[in-house]
Amino acid sequence: xxxxxxxxxxxxxxxxxxxxxxxxxxxxxxxxxxxxxxxxxxxxxxxxxxxxxxxxxxxxxxxxxxxxxxxxxxxxxxxxxxxxxxxxxxxxxxxxxxxxxxxxxxxxxxxxxxxxxxxxxxxxxxxxxxxxxxxxxxxxxxxxxxxxxxxxxxxxxxxxxxxxxxxxxxxxxxxxxxxxxxxxxxxxxxxxxxxxxxxxxxxxxxxxxxxxxxxxxxxxxxxxxxxxxxxxxxxxxxxxxxxxxxxxxxxxxxxxxxxxxxxxxxxxxxxxxxxxxxxxxxxxxxxxxxxxxxxxxxxxxxxxxxxxxxxxxxxxxxxxxxxxxxxxxxxxxxxxxxxxxxxxxxxxxxxxxxxxxxxxxxxxxxxxxxxxxxxxxxxxx
Ligand code: SF4
Numbered sequence: 001x002x003x004x005x006x007x008x009x010x011x012x013x014x015x016x017x018x019x020x021x022x023x024x025x026x027x028x029x030x031x032x033x034x035x036x037x038x039x040x041x042x043x044x045x046x047x048x049x050x051x052x053x054x055x056x057x058x059x060x061x062x063x064x065x066x067x068x069x070x071x072x073x074x075x076x077x078x079x080x081x082x083x084x085x086x087x088x089x090x091x092x093x094x095x096x097x098x099x100x101x102x103x104x105x106x107x108x109x110x111x112x113x114x115x116x117x118x119x120x121x122x123x124x125x126x127x128x129x130x131x132x133x134x135x136x137x138x139x140x141x142x143x144x145x146x147x148x149x150x151x152x153x154x155x156x157x158x159x160x161x162x163x164x165x166x167x168x169x170x171x172x173x174x175x176x177x178x179x180x181x182x183x184x185x186x187x188x189x190x191x192x193x194x195x196x197x198x199x200x201x202x203x204x205x206x207x208x209x210x211x212x213x214x215x216x217x218x219x220x221x222x223x224x225x226x227x228x229x230x231x232x233x234x235x236x237x238x239x240x241x242x243x244x245x246x247x248x249x250x251x252x253x254x255x256x257x258x259x260x261x262x263x264x265x266x267x268x269x270x271x272x273x274x275x276x277x278x279x280x281x282x283x284x285x286x287x288x289x290x291x292x293x294x295x296x297x298x299x300x301x302x303x304x305x306x307x308x309x310x311x312x313x314x315x316x317x318x319x320x321x322x323x324x325x326x327x328x329x330x331x332x333x334x335x336x337x338x339x340x341x342x343x344x345x346x347x348x349x350x351x352x353x354x355x356x357x358x359x360x361x362x363x364x365x366x367x368x369x370x371x372x373x374x375x376x377x378x379x380x381x
Contacts, residue, residue, distance in 0.1 A: 001051065001052060002049065002051045002054070002260060002270060003051075003053075003054055003055040003056065003252065003259075004054060004055065004056040004057070004058070004249055004252040004257070004258075004259035004260070005054055005056070005057050005058070005083055005259060005260040005262065006058050006060065006249075006259060006260065006261045006262070006266055006267075006268075007038070007057070007058070007060070007075075007079065007262045007263055007266070008022065008060060008061065008062065008261070008262065008264060008265060008266040009059060009060070009061040009062045009064040009066070009067065009075070009263065010022055010023045010024050010034075010061060010062040010263065010264050010265065010281070011023065011024060011025075011026040011029055011031060011061065011062050011063060012024070012025065012026060012061065012062055012063045012066060013025075013026050013027075013063065013066050013134070014132065014133075015132065016131060016132040016133055017130075017131050017132035017197060017198035018131055018132070018160075018191055018192075018193070018194070018197055018198075018199045019197060020194035020195070020196060020197050021061070021062065022062070022264070022265035022279055023061060023062040023063075024062075024281065026063075026066050029281065030281065030285070031067065031071055032071065032074070033285060034264070034281055034284075034285065035067075035071060035074050035075055035078065037284065037285045037288040037289070038075075038078065038262055038263050039081075039082065040288045041262050041263070041277075041288055041293065041294060042078065042079075042082035042262055043082060044288075044291070044292075044293055045260060045262065045268075045293060046082060046083070046084075049260075049270050049271065051083075051084055051260070052084060053084050053085060053086060054083055054084060054085045054089055055088070055089060055090065055248060056089065056090045056091075056092070056248045056249035056252060057079060057085060057089055057090070057091045057092070057249075058092045058249040059075070059079070059092065059093045059094065060092075060094045061094055063094070063095075063096050063099065063119075064093050064094055064095065065093065065094075065095040065096060065099035065100055065104060066096075066099060069101070069103050069104060069107060072104055072107050072108070073107050076107060076108065076110075076111030076113070077111070080111055085112075087112070089112070089114075090114065090115055090154075090247075090248045090249060091111075091112050091113045091115065092113070092114075092115040092116070092117055092247070092249055093108055093113050093115075093116055093117070094117045094118075094119065095116055095117070095118050095143070096118070096119050096135060097118050097119070097120060097135040097139040097140040097142075097143040097144075098134070098135040098136075098142075098143060099135075099143075100116075100143050100146060100147065102146055102150065105146060105147055105150035105152070106150060109150050109151055109152070113152075114152070114153075114154055115152075115154040115155070115156070115247075116147055116152050116154070116155050116156070117155075117156045117157075117158065117185075117187075117247075118140065118143065118144070118156070118158070119133075119157075119158050120140050120157040120158060120159060120178070121133060121158065121159060121160045121163075122159065122163060122166070122170070122174050123137040123173065123174045123177040123178065124137070124166075124170050124173070124174060125137055126165075127165065127166055127170065130163075130164065130165060131160075131163060131164075131199075132198065137177065140157070140181070141181070144181050144183065153184070154184055154185070154245060155183040155184060155185070156183065156184070156185035156186065156187060156241075156245075156247070157178060157181070157183065157185075157187070158186075158187045158188075158189065159174060159175075159178065159186060159187065159188045159189070159223075160188075160189050160190070161188060161189075161190055161191070161216070161219040161220070161223065162190040162191045162210060162211050162215070162216040162219055163191055163210075163211075164191075164199070164202075164208050164209050164211075165209055166211060166219075167211070167215075168215065168218060168219060168222060171219050171222060172222065172226075175222070175223070175226045179226075179230050184242045184245035185232075185239070185240070185241045185242070185245050185247065186227065186232060186239075186241075187238055187239050187240075188220075188223040188238055188239075188240070189238050190219065190220060191210070193208070193210070217366055220365075220366060221366075223240075224362070224365075227240040233318075234318055235317060235318050235319070236250070236317050236318065237316050237360075237365055237368055251317075253313060254313050254314060254316050254317050255313070255317075256306070256309050256310045256313045256314065257269075258270055261275075261276075261277065262277075263277065264277060264278065264279055264280070264281050264284040264294075265277055265278070265279035265284075269301075272300055272301055272306075273298050273299065273300055273301070274299050274301055275295050275296075275297065275298040275299075276295075276297050276298075277295065277296055278294045278295075278296040279296065283296075303330065303379075304379040306329075306330070307326075307330055307332070307337070307379055308375050308376055308377075308378075308379075310329065310330070311334070311338070311358075311372070311375040312372035312375055314358075315351075315358065315359070315360050315364075315368075315371065315372065316368070318360075319357065319359070320352075320357040320358050320359030320360065321334065321357060321358045321359075322356065322357055323335060323355060323357060323358070324356070332379075334358065335353065335355075337378065337379060338374075338375060341374040341375060341378065342358065345364070345371060345374060349361055349363050349364075350364035350367060350370075350371050351364050351371065
């Protein structure tokens with residue numbers, strides 16, 4: 001039974017220099033019509049794939065908090081009316097610091113939102129400017145203070161390291177500031193330069209002073225050490241939490257479980273099918289106006305692919321892939337199926353294997369993708 005839903009709000013008031021997410025510039029967009037269409041999509045989808053009770057709802061973007069108060073109320077009302085959930089649900093909103101007025105916080109709280117995920121990236125104002133963010137460090141402190149005053153106890157922030165011009169000392173300072181917020185969860189990602197971004201063009205012209213691989217690896221080690229020192233348990237390659245505050249929603253993905261995805265360009269995984277919705281707003285809304293689900297692409301996941309996914313998604317978690325769960329799901333022993341690959345990875349010092357679980361080592365975490373690739377194409381079922 002599906003336990004999770006992702007809802008996509010593709011609007012942003014500014015476009016950041018590194019961003020390749022599925023988003024559009026807010027000004028002039030048919031936001032009200034989009035919210036209406038998404039309401040309809042939830043209705044159509046839940047009629048086709050009934051769910052009894054969701055355990056996680058995640059509203060991401062884009063920037064969900066770029067909606068005005070009326071639109072935010074409309075969205076919250078839609079979600080609570082259409083999606084089956086109770087007080088136990090982990091209900092997350094992504095937000096940009098500076099976007100969260102007291103009124104917006106009250107609307108979310110009233111609707112049952114109980115987790116906020118803020119796109120902070122760094123506390124260095126110069127770096128924030130240079131990556132095209134419009135908020136400043138002071139906005140983060142104010143936003144977190146207001147969120148706490150509004151009753152939000154489960155707050156996460158995203159940080160990005162290996163930014164152009166960033167030094168290890170900068171990152172250390174950012175982490176020091178981050179811990180003063182007294183919150184329960186941090187995500188720390190290294191910057192990836194994606195095609196079609198401002199940064200990509202600068203990089204091609206040789207004008208992007210990224211710190212380089214060695215500093216990047218040192219930054220990741222610093223993040224892991226500092227998180228550990230401050231009592232945050234690393235539970236995934238890039239995620240750290242106080243015990244009990246791990247993101248249940250993201251664990252759905254890493255546990256290779258199914259989920260709904262609503263909105264333009266959103267992805268879903270239902271009854272063994274991975275689907276993506278049409279991305280352009282007009283196309284997305286046309287489908288809905290015609291009374292059909294706005295599916296752009298779909299792919300039935302074969303048993304072999306499911307096993308691969310179980311490995312490379314599960315290995316992202318620090319607890320690794322459970323051997324028992326793998327056998328329960330696929331009636332196949334992964335220690336036998338992947339014997340050669342595992343032996344090779346053990347020899348390289350990238351993976352640890354016990355009879356209960358397969359886990360990345362610290363070195364393996366630094367090389368994630370290289371390890372994951374080992375499991376592709378092993379089974380042909
Ligand atoms: S606010 Fe987020 S989604 Fe929007 S452009 Fe910046 S990084 Fe991308």
